[in-house]
Amino acid sequence: MKLQDDFFNILRIIQKGKARNQREIAQASGLSLGKINHCLNELKKKGLVKLENFKNNKNKSVYLYLLTPQGLKTKIKLTVNFMKRKSKEYDELKKELHKDKNI
Secondary structure (H helix, E strand, O other): OOHHHHHHHHHHHHHHOOOOOHHHHHHHHOOOHHHHHHHHHHHHHOOOEEEEEOOOOOOOOOEEEEEOHHHHHHHHHHHHHHHHHHHHHHHHHHHHHHHHHOO
């Protein structure tokens, strides 16, 4: 899986609000915790994701990952690219199946 696909999956998970921490993002994405940490650091450097901690929470290590406006734009662009790539793969498989049927 390419790094762009990893970024895409992480941005989707964050936007859905399904994961509250890196461990949950790792479980939802199927990626290792180390890979999630690396990707999140890269996404933060690019300004696509920001961290917000809960000031009223006694556990100060609890953070919320949020998409920035630039992160949302990037996620949309990655979604379009993902869909184009999958559509192309589908068309190629369809041609291959059709060819096999005619043999």
